[in-house]
Amino acid sequence: MHQRIVVLDFGSQYTQLIARRVREQAVYCEIHPYTFANVPDLAALKALAPTGIILSGGPASVYEEGAPTINPGVFELGVPVLGICYGAQLTAKLLGGVVTHAEKREFGRATVRVVNPEGIFKTSSTGEDLTVWASHGDHVEGLPPGFVQTASSENCAMSGFASAARKIHCVQFHPEVVHTPRGAELLGNWLFGVCGARGDWSMASFVDESIARIQAQVGTTGRVICGLSGGVDSSVAAALIHRAIGDRLTCIFVDNGLLRLGERSGVASMFGDHFKIDLRVIDAEERFLAKLAGVSDPEKKRKLIGYEFVAVFEEEAKTIEGAAFLAQGTLYPDVIESVSFKGPSAVIKSHHNVGGLPERMNLALVEPLRELFKDEVRQLGLELGLPRHMINRQPFPGPGLAVRCLGALTKPRLDVLRAADAIIDEEIRAAGLYESIWQSFGVLLPVRSVGVMGDARTYEEALALRAVHSRDGMTADWVHLPYDLLGTISSRVINEVRGINRVVYDITSKPPGTIEWE
Numbered sequence: 001m002h003q004r005i006v007v008l009d010f011g012s013q014y015t016q017l018i019a020r021r022v023r024e025q026a027v028y029c030e031i032h033p034y035t036f037a038n039v040p041d042l043a044a045l046k047a048l049a050p051t052g053i054i055l056s057g058g059p060a061s062v063y064e065e066g067a068p069t070i071n072p073g074v075f076e077l078g079v080p081v082l083g084i085c086y087g088a089q090l091t092a093k094l095l096g097g098v099v100t101h102a103e104k105r106e107f108g109r110a111t112v113r114v115v116n117p118e119g120i121f122k123t124s125s126t127g128e129d130l131t132v133w134a135s136h137g138d139h140v141e142g143l144p145p146g147f148v149q150t151a152s153s154e155n156c157a158m159s160g161f162a163s164a165a166r167k168i169h170c171v172q173f174h175p176e177v178v179h180t181p182r183g184a185e186l187l188g189n190w191l192f193g194v195c196g197a198r199g200d201w202s203m204a205s206f207v208d209e210s211i212a213r214i215q216a217q218v219g220t221t222g223r224v225i226c227g228l229s230g231g232v233d234s235s236v237a238a239a240l241i242h243r244a245i246g247d248r249l250t251c252i253f254v255d256n257g258l259l260r261l262g263e264r265s266g267v268a269s270m271f272g273d274h275f276k277i278d279l280r281v282i283d284a285e286e287r288f289l290a291k292l293a294g295v296s297d298p299e300k301k302r303k304l305i306g307y308e309f310v311a312v313f314e315e316e317a318k319t320i321e322g323a324a325f326l327a328q329g330t331l332y333p334d335v336i337e338s339v340s341f342k343g344p345s346a347v348i349k350s351h352h353n354v355g356g357l358p359e360r361m362n363l364a365l366v367e368p369l370r371e372l373f374k375d376e377v378r379q380l381g382l383e384l385g386l387p388r389h390m391i392n393r394q395p396f397p398g399p400g401l402a403v404r405c406l407g408a409l410t411k412p413r414l415d416v417l418r419a420a421d422a423i424i425d426e427e428i429r430a431a432g433l434y435e436s437i438w439q440s441f442g443v444l445l446p447v448r449s450v451g452v453m454g455d456a457r458t459y460e461e462a463l464a465l466r467a468v469h470s471r472d473g474m475t476a477d478w479v480h481l482p483y484d485l486l487g488t489i490s491s492r493v494i495n496e497v498r499g500i501n502r503v504v505y506d507i508t509s510k511p512p513g514t515i516e517w518e
């Protein structure tokens with residue numbers, strides 16, 4: 001079993017980054033809300049046998065009423081502790097130091113001078129200046145007994161302080177953000193120098209551990225059903241579970257008629273032919289389109305598609321004898337978003353399009369990606385032999401082309417959109433932009449305009465081209481695609497796709513727009 005670093009989260013916007021930066025150094029790291037350690041008995045924390053504990057930053061001030069705190073027993077466990085920003089101030093306060101409101105706050109880039117090259121600063125020399133990223137209004141004025149200053153800055157004398165004997169190290173800045181250029185080195189000093197981390201976390205070891213875990217959960221006879229969407233998460237989950245239990249995994253792929261060109265055949269050949277997974281491809285196009293006939297209200301479309309998916313999936317799943325488990329591609333951000341900081345009471349976001357199914361069908365969940373970030377899922381996919389073009393696919397919404405085909409859906413209109421979308425995909429890839437863009441796609445508008453092709457008048461619909469940069473889908477900027485590329489896409493779509501005679505470019509960011517049009 002690998003070593004584990006535990007981050008106690010005080011609500012910093014950077015908490016996830018801490019875990020990622022630690023994992024990037026091949027050390028496993030997980031996040032728990034601070035409430036996990038704000039209990040008289042620290043049994044749950046001790047049970048995790050952490051190799052080191054990191055106290056994150058946070059928006060509160062340690063002297064505020066009801067400010068987040070922890071049981072000071074955390075410092076008596078003999079486990080190294082790293083306090084970052086709020087975590088540093090809390091450490092000082094709990095161990096007898098003095099924290100005050102700083103006259104000069106520190107936000108953004110700052111320079112800290114190493115005073116004592118100890119612990120986290122081990123690879124620096126005394127007097128060396130480091131560029132860091134800071135964001136705090138409070139600072140530590142008086143150190144707790146037994147602590148020494150390790151770094152200082154113009155606006156914050158105690159930028160770093162530590163007790164080497166107690167293995168407690170604190171920094172007022174954020175080593176986890178990229179704006180602290182040597183942040184990884186500082187974290188590495190703490191991980192390997194102070195905690196004695198071995199660097200035993202790798203995708204290969206994750207695969208072995210996960211396989212053992214899946215086998216233990218599912219047993220020697222259990223069957224698992226997995227809804228494949230063609231997206232990265234469900235594909236990687238399926239490939240991993242298949243490694244663990246072979247033909248006791250059955251995958252269901254629902255062709256709802258709202259898929260992109262070649263999507264169904266791609267999934268069938270990859271999972272059915274290549275991986276030899278028991279794959280059921282359900283042809284439900286007619287069924288979906290019948291339900292959706294004449295419906296143009298976006299929310300109605302979404303709901304109908306959701307209900308129909310559950311109905312089709314459930315019907316098929318019932319024919320799989322002895323199935324007791326349902327696989328889901330839930331990722332770590334979904335898990336921490338729902339349990340972090342505010343406490344574990346919030347409900348875990350139900351992912352994918354299988355909402356309600358586990359309870360209705362009495363299925364237990366298998367979620368082998370629960371501990372991974374998206375980029376780790378991609379790494380895992382490559383480790384499992386999935387091709388790069390599938391691993392790096394742009395996100396595609398559950399309701400598929402339905403939310404990109406505005407107005408009432410018909411098969412001919414969907415075919416028009418599919419053809420245009422394939423051209424966009426091809427040209428964006430050919431321009432070498434596909435992987436740097438969050439999403440690029442076409443939206444068919446129920447607007448007809450007059451055009452002229454050859455000597456003939458045309459009266460056809462318009463296509464909006466959408467391309468956005470985003471980090472997480474929550475906010476997005478439209479991409480400044482090169483004019484030549486816009487020109488190529490426009491002329492190819494109009495020349496090659498009957499039904500579109502005008503292409504426009506969507507230059508709306510999110511907010512105020514959303515990424516999808518419906």
Ligand code: XMP
Binds near residue numbers: 352397399513
């Ligand atoms: P919006 O349009 O809300 O989209 O700005 C944000 C991100 O979410 C994707 N999206 C969905 N993904 N099921 C999904 O799995 C859905 O119903 C759904 N709707 C939107 C969208 O493609 C973008 O990446």
